[in-house]
Amino acid sequence: xxxxxxxxxxxxxPNVTKTVEDYEKMYPxxxxxEGAVVTRFAPSPTGFVHMGSLLTAFEAHKAAKDxxxxxxxxxxDTDQKRSVENGIVGILNDLKNFDIVPDEGMIDEENSIxxxxxxxxxxxxxxxxxxxxxxxLRGLAYPCFCNAEELDEIREIQELNKERIGYYGSFAKCRSxxxxxxxxxxxxxxxxxxxxxSPGNFNKKIILNDLARGDIEFPENDLDIVLIKSTDKLxxxxxxxxxxxxxxRTTHIMRGEEWIASFPIHxxxxxxxxxxxxxxxxxxxxxxxxxxxxxxxxxxxKDPEASVEFYHKEGIPIDAVKxxxxxxxxxxxxEWQDKxxxxxxxxxxYDFKKISISGTLFDVSKLFNISKNYLSxxxxxxxxxxxxxxxxxxxxxxxxxxxxxxxxAISIFNIERNIEKPRKDYTSYSSIRNFVFxxxxxxxxxxxxxxxxxxxxxxxxxxxxxxxxxxxxxxDKDSWFLKIKEMCDKLGYASNxxxxxxxPENYKGNVSDVTGLIxxxxxxxxxxxxLFNIMELLGKEKIKERFTKYLKSIN
RNA sequence: GGUCUGUUGGUGAAGCGGUUAACACAUCACCCUCUCAAGGUGACACUCACGGGUUCAAACCCCGUACAGACUACCA
Numbered sequence: 001x002x003x004x005x006x007x008x009x010x011x012x013x014p015n016v017t018k019t020v021e022d023y024e025k026m027y028p029x030x031x032x033x034e035g036a037v038v039t040r041f042a043p044s045p046t047g048f049v050h051m052g053s054l055l056t057a058f059e060a061h062k063a064a065k066d067x068x069x070x071x072x073x074x075x076x077d078t079d080q081k082r083s084v085e086n087g088i089v090g091i092l093n094d095l096k097n098f099d100i101v102p103d104e105g106m107i108d109e110e111n112s113i114x115x116x117x118x119x120x121x122x123x124x125x126x127x128x129x130x131x132x133x134x135x136x137l138r139g140l141a142y143p144c145f146c147n148a149e150e151l152d153e154i155r156e157i158q159e160l161n162k163e164r165i166g167y168y169g170s171f172a173k174c175r176s177x178x179x180x181x182x183x184x185x186x187x188x189x190x191x192x193x194x195x196x197x198s199p200g201n202f203n204k205k206i207i208l209n210d211l212a213r214g215d216i217e218f219p220e221n222d223l224d225i226v227l228i229k230s231t232d233k234l235x236x237x238x239x240x241x242x243x244x245x246x247x248x249r250t251t252h253i254m255r256g257e258e259w260i261a262s263f264p265i266h267x268x269x270x271x272x273x274x275x276x277x278x279x280x281x282x283x284x285x286x287x288x289x290x291x292x293x294x295x296x297x298x299x300x301x302k303d304p305e306a307s308v309e310f311y312h313k314e315g316i317p318i319d320a321v322k323x324x325x326x327x328x329x330x331x332x333x334x335e336w337q338d339k340x341x342x343x344x345x346x347x348x349x350y351d352f353k354k355i356s357i358s359g360t361l362f363d364v365s366k367l368f369n370i371s372k373n374y375l376s377x378x379x380x381x382x383x384x385x386x387x388x389x390x391x392x393x394x395x396x397x398x399x400x401x402x403x404x405x406x407x408x409a410i411s412i413f414n415i416e417r418n419i420e421k422p423r424k425d426y427t428s429y430s431s432i433r434n435f436v437f438x439x440x441x442x443x444x445x446x447x448x449x450x451x452x453x454x455x456x457x458x459x460x461x462x463x464x465x466x467x468x469x470x471x472x473x474x475x476d477k478d479s480w481f482l483k484i485k486e487m488c489d490k491l492g493y494a495s496n497x498x499x500x501x502x503x504p505e506n507y508k509g510n511v512s513d514v515t516g517l518i519x520x521x522x523x524x525x526x527x528x529x530x531l532f533n534i535m536e537l538l539g540k541e542k543i544k545e546r547f548t549k550y551l552k553s554i555n
Numbered sequence: 556g557g558u559c560u561g562u563u564g565g566u567g568a569a570g571c572g573g574u575u576a577a578c579a580c581a582u583c584a585c586c587c588u589c590u591c592a593a594g595g596u597g598a599c600a601c602u603c604a605c606g607g608g609u610u611c612a613a614a615c616c617c618c619g620u621a622c623a624g625a626c627u628a629c630c631a
Binding site for chain 1: 556557558559560561562566567568569577578579580581588589590591592593594624625626627628629630631
């Protein structure tokens, strides 16, 4: 009997040379300090990361870093159809854009670092086969020759009789094939998959102690699930999870909640091999409400904001995105940050118990708000340097100007920044240009002047000329404004707005109408930061030029 | 059909037997103000999906129901 089983196993896996024990020795337990967490990010090489996956990777990375553990990248290319050229490099780049650099695993399309490789599943074929062979030898796995039609038939019968669907018990035809029959079929070159001969009992219960959700009870798995696929002989996710996460000595499996239901399978697999079971944390999905008002999983197809590249292009600072991800990841993070506004993210301890488990709506406006606050706290020099990096990639014209007028640019960014409550108008690096373009002549060639309150052209001319010739004073902000008020009194505009509100009919307008005109003529916009600061930086000569340019444009 | 998960305001959520149901984002109003951006003050859940039950007392415990989602593939 044993010889027969061996013959079958050898036939099924002719290329296996090592045993499970051999691999156990090759990949010993990691020598890490007490409590260190080993996690992994295991995407398919589709070339880019989507926000939901990024969140998973981010959390796994954070959990590992907090405990001096290991975070590694494993590529799951068992579904060859989905693979894309340079897919791994694309993923690595996306991760790197958010400061996630794996400690081990793939580092480009072909190479990896670390002692637990290969880190790409298509190169681990022999390992999976050794494990599957072990199971066959122990009578816990068998070849199944059912084709798609036969499987469909089984399902139809089950549906008809309202029975549980799946390949199990008496429905598992090939389970009862004799060894001789199996050997004969294989020798006859019939295609087969390798199925688990599940020892489970559907009436018995097992418990998942989920780190995020607490205890969840399931019936034991009794499905004879596929371990090795027929055509490419690659493992299924379930089997790869067992082999890889055990051999790579992963301690914590962090994955989306769509995996909860397959826990009984995974638990059974670990039990059969008597391997130490990893801990599981099932994360909530990232959702969005689409135009029809339906709440659904964020989709990389339909939602541009789902692609991680979007944030890179948009120029949302990495730290802002990380803060936002952390607020989704751990519900106590916001509170912590309020109490520790100046502490870096690294000081916050990731907590499995605080993982949010209900599907979170992805809130772009909240992200923008975080980004805004973050940017308002940077120094002008930091803004300059970070913007330089961003524009070099995405806005060459602006990049060149920044290089050419370095000190001037820094002064611009410094307007209303070096104060207790700094301005908060930059939401991202890409938004900055729109807030400062008018400070550069090169970007002020054909300004689109906004409307002003004072409509009469002659009046506008009079005000600007009078102002430039008699009242322009840039020594300091107080005298600057005093002069403007003086001019207002002289020209019939209220210098005091409260007075104006009491008796508007006594005046042609008020001081804000006058500054509004000056503002638009200098910047083309009605909304800008502090006018005095702008004028101070522009200097008298440019002010004159711009007044002239403006007056020309309205005539 | 089966198994499992989730449901507190526009959003993220705290709370886990006694609270005015925190906090943050968004929205609105007023104040401040040369325009903005901020900042300040205030408004915003007649109530925690619904229906029962336990209890002196329930968003919190129990039981049903509804709705949403996941899995039930030789996809992950």
